[in-house]
Every structure is written in C-alpha cells, then in structure tokens.
Amino acid sequence: MARPKESAAKSVVILGGGIGGIAAANRLRRRLGSQHRITIINRYPEFSFAASYLWVMSGQRKPSQITRPLAGLQRRGIELVIGSIDEIDPINRKVTVQGTEITGDHLIVSLGADYSTASIPGLDQAGMTFATLKGAEALGSSIAGFDRGKLVILTAAPLYRCPAAPYEAALLIDAMLRRKGVRGQVDIExxxxxxxxxxxxxxxVSDAVKEILRQHSIDYYPSHQVASAETGRISFTDGETEKFDLLGYMPPIKPPSALSTSALAGSTGWIDVDPNSLLTQFPGVYAIGDNTNIPLKIAKPLPRAGVFAHSQALVVADNIASTIKGNSPTATFDGHGGCFLESDFHRASYASGNFYADPSPKVKTKPPSRRSHLAKVVFEYNVMRRWL
Known part of the structure; x- marks a missing residue:
C-alpha cells in the first residue's frame, strides 16, 4: 500500500504564545519536517505560567521561576514574531502585526481572554488581582504585612479564567496566615x-469545595455580584455592602481586542468552533482555549482553563500535521479535563471528568493529597523546562 504523499512546504501561524500556543507549536515541530514553517505571534516576548501565579502570591515561587523568554522556541525551529495584532483575516488566513502581513496555510487562534477590570467601577484601585503575575506578587507582599482585620476574596463576574483560582487563592492565603501565626486575628471571606x-x-464537586472552605474557616457568599468598589468597601447589586481591610479579586474577562473587528467573532464576541475538531467556519482556521465559545449540554460554555487549551492544542496540532502529511485528520477533543485546587502548601484536590457528557458534565473530585500537589508540580516542570 502506497504511503500518502506529503505536501510541499507549508506554514502554520499560531496567534498567541500562552499555554495553548506553545503546546501546539511544540507538537507541530515534533510531527513535521523542517521544511514546514511554524510561527508564533505574541504581544510580549516572555511566557509566564499562569497556573503558578498563586504560588508566587504565597511565596512558593519567585516570578523568575515561572517566566521564560519565548525566544527559546527558536532553538526548536519555531519562528517568533513579537508585536500586537492589528487585524485577523480568516478568509485569507492572513494576520497583520504592527503593519506587517503574515499569511499561513493553517491558522491557530489562541489569544486567550483580556481582563475587563474597568467594567467594575473602582475595583482596580480598591484591591489587587491574583490573576496577573504582577498582581499576584503585589498581593503576596501585602499579605506578608497583614496581621489582623478582614481579608476579602472576590470573583467580580460569573465568567472568568480558571474557575478554581479564587477558591485556591483563599485557601493559600489561609495557609500563609497560619504559617505566620496570625490566622486567628484575620477573617477571610x-x-x-x-x-x-x-x-x-x-x-x-461544589459541595466538596464548600466543605474544604468550611474546614478552613473561610466564610463563603455565593451569588454575590459586585457593582462597584472603593477603598475599604464593596457594593453589591443587591444593595448590600461589605467592608474590608485587604481585597484580592478575580477580574471579569472579555474577548481579545483583535477579535472585535474580525469575522471570527461570533454572536457572543468569542470564536465559535466545532467542539471536537476546534475548526472555525473558515477552512484551515482553528481556535483553542479561552477565546473560544463551546456550549455544553447544559447551555453554559466550557470553562476557560489552561487544561482545555493544552488538550485542544494537541488535537489541532495532530490534525494539521496529518493533513500536511496527506493523511485524514482523526484526532478529536472529547471534553475531558481536570483542575487542581491547592488547599495548603503541600496538598491539592483534583477534579476531573467529561464536560461534554449528556445531560450534564460528569466530574469526580479527589480529596486533598500530596500526590495531586506533586502532579501539578510535574506539569509546571514540563511546561517550563521542556517546552521553552
């Protein structure tokens, strides 16, 4: 039986150098010959591992330990373009970066989500976010000098990146204060x-997390939508207010600005894709990770989490490589994924399952253990040491 004939040199352009983008680039480089070009476009020259921001906040990592220059990809035969994306033309698979046009035979859009802190009046001035590296470092410094009063963790909107992060933040802050010996003098809400x-x-899963919060004496208030914030006080949409001495928050998100004028944006502002192949409506154009909109059977979107971006990246990379090699693409994203929830410095819970299940996601959770914590450490190592 004759082997499929590999096509002439092709180019794959990846928009975004986050977890999904670098996973796709590495997979493609391993699967394709050197005659095929792989290019990553990213706004900034460095990659930072967002899953470890809370470890920076809690003093378990330094920013330098979770940051790498994307230039390291060039040693692997991956081209790098640093700059802001002005325009995305999915029909012609063309991207304009600061006035320069870049065209690919295949596009992978992995731009993530932008933060929309300004949509909540006063929030940026009232507190610090643990969702950015700079913010996590600043919040950690403030907690280090905090020994009494009320500390509030806030999710500013129902839609945000990494659903476990706010709960993980509260638990790690609890551990920080216990280590200092001042937990009894601080209320955490x-x-x-x-x-x-x-x-x-x-x-x-929800009940398991609530029980962990209860065990750590963290007061939990669900369905509490913030309307505005000011120094020392939060106002909620139900008319209630809450005073605080220190505030850490997870900001709302919005589609990346590069999508707002692109034909890729669907009715929600995010990119609609086939849930299994991650193909958009445009041939040869894929989208993965936070910038996608994938409705589940329960009419809610697939959560924005790095684990999904990573899995989707491998599926898309494998299918592009198969296509270029003259084979039929067969890889599919099946909706499986999981996330870690750090409960202290050495233990983590782990929830995983099938988010595509009908009629609703089927997810199981494992209680906090050292093994789950170490699994997260290993994943961090693989990203920081083997991909860049």
Missing part, C-alpha cells in the same frame, strides 16, 4: 458572583 464553586462540574 469569599464573595462569588457565581452560584456555587466550580458549578459547571456538578453539585458533588
């Missing part, structure tokens, strides 16, 4: 815009 922790994963 978690006010969430969503109705339950990790609600899309099901009531069994």
């Amino acid at each position: 978690l006010h969430a815009a969503e109705p339950a922790p990790l609600a899309l994963a099901g009531s069994n």
